[in-house]
Amino acid sequence: MISVVLAAGLVLAGVPSGEDTWGSDAEATGEIIRTNLWEAERERRTREKDQPDPEKRLAEYLRSAYCARAGEESGSGAVLPCGDVPADDDLPECDDAGVLEPLLRRTRATPATPWGPWYVLSDWACAGDLVPAFTAADFRELPLAPPALHVQPARGQVLVHMPTIVYSDDAVQTLETELLGYRFEVQATPSSYRWDFGDGETVTTRTPGRPYPAKDVAHAYRSTGTQRVTLTVTWTGRYRVAGAAGWQDVDGTATTTASTPDFTVVERRSRLVTGTCDDEPDAAGC
Template sequence: MTQEDFRSLPLPAPTLTLQPDRGWVLINIETIVSTDPAPVTLRTDLLGYGVTVQATPTRWEYHFGDGHTLTTDSPGHPYPHHDTFHRYQQPGTYAITLTAQWTGRYQIDGSPIWRDINGTALTTTTSAPFTAEERTSRLVAGPCTATPTPPDC
């Protein structure tokens, strides 16, 4: 199986998880990103032979939409054990693009041997747009749930 054969398979786009995931983040505070590192198994036919392909994401590249990029071998972890994150410095509207690099191996039907595929394949996904906002804290006389004024209470 060649690299071109591998790249032509319907590998899934990576799953991109953001924390917080509420449509906005705070500037100068960590925006946590992670993805699912689970391998996928695909079936294909190559030159008349049935082939099982196991593809595993091994490297991820995050483009944060503000000119910053993070390339990592870690799929990331949720808060509080996170290791993949970004701090936006300026308010604005952003979207994060995640590219996963996949390695693979294959097994021809009837053979017990798994063979590595030379080369890699890439898949990409982009988050929905969100805003990075600057918020200030204020002392209030009562709970904001009772009287949500001012608007950022």
């Protein structure tokens, strides 16, 4: 995609530095008002959010091709919305997202007074440039929930030298977040699972394992003691502006970590008994 270089800065003669120029009578001074794509769109979204009732707004916005408007009554730089599109050589070269029409603005002093003339707030640009990139840093800031971590047997004790089964799930998480005024839908998908069994042994898998009788992810402890399993899941993501059709991949990954409660690795020896554990629940091995 080839970016468009737009006029930088907002040119408003006679307006003190630091004052809010939105809805001011700057247009009446006859100055040409142009700012960059981001600032223009942020202004529009902010103003329309602050005043949702169009009848009460002091600034109105329109995306349209424009024609120069001559005459002292309109002021220098005023324009009219029109259908005159520049030649292709004068338009930015954009990808499949297409070309974005200029954003025009006009203002009025009060809801009861007439609208002033239209001015160009931002010029022709690529539609794809309007949407901010959703970065790996943004992805890592999302409140991803660690998937559930299960251990079998699940009674707080496991047997030494016997397989201890662990498993999780591969559920996709869908979240929404806001970035620079845009609502984003984000889908996070587990891509790998790193199992730390607490005794120095680790294993990384592409799948989350399954419960007994499957033994996809299992570990035999070689000594007794207290242990815990820690699972670190690596997530890949994709995103889109809420309601849009196309998804884009996040350029990076995120991780979540979860641990089991402590459990005890024990040793059990077989013994001959005269009855069952139902008959003698306190007998050795019951």
